[in-house]
Amino acid sequence: MAQSSVKEAVNDVPGLRAVFVTAMPDCLLYDSWIRPEESWAAEEAASYFGDLVRANREGLRALKSWSAEMQVTIESADLLMIVRELRGDFVVTLAFQRDAPLGMVRLHAKRVMERLDQLLPTLEAQERPRAVKITEFLEKYAPDPHAALHRVALRTGIPLGTLRKPETLESSQVALLESSVCDILGLESLSL
Amino acid sequence: MSSLRRYLPEHDLMYFGPSPAVYHCHHFNLFLDQTIDDALGFEAGSRLRFLAAREFATPLLAGVAEQSKATTPAEKLELASKLFAGMGHGRLQISADARGGEAKGSFLHYGYSWSQKYGHVVKRRHPADAFGAGFAAAATEVALGTPQDTMTATEVGCVALKAPHCTFSLKPGERAPREPPVGESEVGQQLIPTFNGLYEEVIQPITKGLRDFTAPVQGDERGLVQAFGVYVTLHLAGYYNRISYEAVQQVERKAPHSLGVLEDLLRESGHVCVFNTFGGIILSPEWEGMVGPLTGEALPIVTGCIAIARALGFGRWTVAEFEPGKRLVVRAPCSYESVFYQARYGKAARPNEYFLQGACLAIAQLAHRVEWKNKPVLNADYYNALFRGGPLPWKVEQTKSTACGHPVTEVVVTRNEAARA
Numbered sequence: 001m002a003q004s005s006v007k008e009a010v011n012d013v014p015g016l017r018a019v020f021v022t023a024m025p026d027c028l029l030y031d032s033w034i035r036p037e038e039s040w041a042a043e044e045a046a047s048y049f050g051d052l053v054r055a056n057r058e059g060l061r062a063l064k065s066w067s068a069e070m071q072v073t074i075e076s077a078d079l080l081m082i083v084r085e086l087r088g089d090f091v092v093t094l095a096f097q098r099d100a101p102l103g104m105v106r107l108h109a110k111r112v113m114e115r116l117d118q119l120l121p122t123l124e125a126q127e128r129p130r131a132v133k134i135t136e137f138l139e140k141y142a143p144d145p146h147a148a149l150h151r152v153a154l155r156t157g158i159p160l161g162t163l164r165k166p167e168t169l170e171s172s173q174v175a176l177l178e179s180s181v182c183d184i185l186g187l188e189s190l191s192l
Numbered sequence: 193m194s195s196l197r198r199y200l201p202e203h204d205l206m207y208f209g210p211s212p213a214v215y216h217c218h219h220f221n222l223f224l225d226q227t228i229d230d231a232l233g234f235e236a237g238s239r240l241r242f243l244a245a246r247e248f249a250t251p252l253l254a255g256v257a258e259q260s261k262a263t264t265p266a267e268k269l270e271l272a273s274k275l276f277a278g279m280g281h282g283r284l285q286i287s288a289d290a291r292g293g294e295a296k297g298s299f300l301h302y303g304y305s306w307s308q309k310y311g312h313v314v315k316r317r318h319p320a321d322a323f324g325a326g327f328a329a330a331a332t333e334v335a336l337g338t339p340q341d342t343m344t345a346t347e348v349g350c351v352a353l354k355a356p357h358c359t360f361s362l363k364p365g366e367r368a369p370r371e372p373p374v375g376e377s378e379v380g381q382q383l384i385p386t387f388n389g390l391y392e393e394v395i396q397p398i399t400k401g402l403r404d405f406t407a408p409v410q411g412d413e414r415g416l417v418q419a420f421g422v423y424v425t426l427h428l429a430g431y432y433n434r435i436s437y438e439a440v441q442q443v444e445r446k447a448p449h450s451l452g453v454l455e456d457l458l459r460e461s462g463h464v465c466v467f468n469t470f471g472g473i474i475l476s477p478e479w480e481g482m483v484g485p486l487t488g489e490a491l492p493i494v495t496g497c498i499a500i501a502r503a504l505g506f507g508r509w510t511v512a513e514f515e516p517g518k519r520l521v522v523r524a525p526c527s528y529e530s531v532f533y534q535a536r537y538g539k540a541a542r543p544n545e546y547f548l549q550g551a552c553l554a555i556a557q558l559a560h561r562v563e564w565k566n567k568p569v570l571n572a573d574y575y576n577a578l579f580r581g582g583p584l585p586w587k588v589e590q591t592k593s594t595a596c597g598h599p600v601t602e603v604v605v606t607r608n609e610a611a612r613a
Binding site for chain 1: 313450457572579
């Protein structure tokens, strides 16, 4: 999607600081627009919003309260954000100035989502190897990401060079990888 | 506390009471413990860390009790608590008799600093204070005169697991196999004549100034030493060395193909330590007061780091060669690692001073990759931005070690031409 398209979709929205479009299920940045005076890196932020919606979906399912229409509203110290899943293909995040009225934000968010729904293509779901997703998840959330793969290698006995090509792992190695990543991150299971 | 600290000035090694000792930060302590557990699994890793703590706390506690003329169990347990807090390990209160008992800890260095550094990022599944457990067991044995190497301690509550404080259950157990001691006399037998390197006229006064500065430092009301952006401990060198070398030996036996990654991670513990602690010292107002403002040149960072290493008891590290942007060669007559290895295990098959290797690599990174004049904040984000991905612009090789019978220990750090800037 061309940059101008995202910009066109949001150009009349007051108080908007950025929009991030995250492609699902891999949580990769698809497109973004950020106000020129902001110093944010879209790539660093976008994947977390995908994970956020995924975790929110699982939480709501656990409460038997999930619906496709749900959206997440975040009120931080200096941002008001709306995070919403669009057609299962994308997660759209709108970051507003903190002092923007919530009612106005919701109204504009609804309009922007409708525009983007028209603009964004339907993605062909590409199922990537689970080991690739696990490795990406580890490197995103591990406390010492520069050493994370070394730790997995030491814990599992899988050679470092093999771990650097996760798509080549055998199924028994994938199970070892997933178990060690769960241990390192202190999680019961990985929501991927 | 300060009267217990002694240096071998020619070799820049340190003793605390009768025990070889060094200063180390929480970055090093946490990463090293984590690496041991990654290598051996939590059960075996924490067992080794407990045994090492108990082994090396015992001569310290016995020696200091004798020196202080503490004779009753209550006096000796009180002295142990004071030592533990004075060394920056937190507050530990032990209540035990020959049948066992309990120890209660607050602000324990490992658990507390783990919570501070990692608690908001990951959930921990196992307690963190095997060092505190070993120290409590040793204190109980020394205080009560029960057989050495028999008291066990299990951490049943830990602040790193969100408990309100740390709790240990003490019980008598089976006697663990006795290891050959590594104290002052054993270390002394390994020492060869010392030597100087380049820039001694700069390095030696800074080392002296830092020693004077750190002499009165001891734990605050929490029993912690918080300075230069890190939690600092006065620690037992034998603890670090035993857990590192026994982990290496076990991995060599059971999973030799994993030895390389273990050695990488042991080096990384030195790297993260030096980058954060030495960097924090160099950025401090105290450093500017003692050494002067930072110029942005690489050489003052290298000489400053060598001086800091000596002051912290790491050994007589010297600058043998330095070409800014190209090459750093550090030589030493010994390190706190080499003397331990020789005393306990004999001649090493290959150079294996992992902390020294990681430290020298970090010195080159500090000298060349940090914009000192911008006064950067040395936090996790900064560290990850510099060192995530690879290959990195500097590489390290230990070419000689006195533990192998070489006349010197030598580490060479060179520019990695194939790497990113």
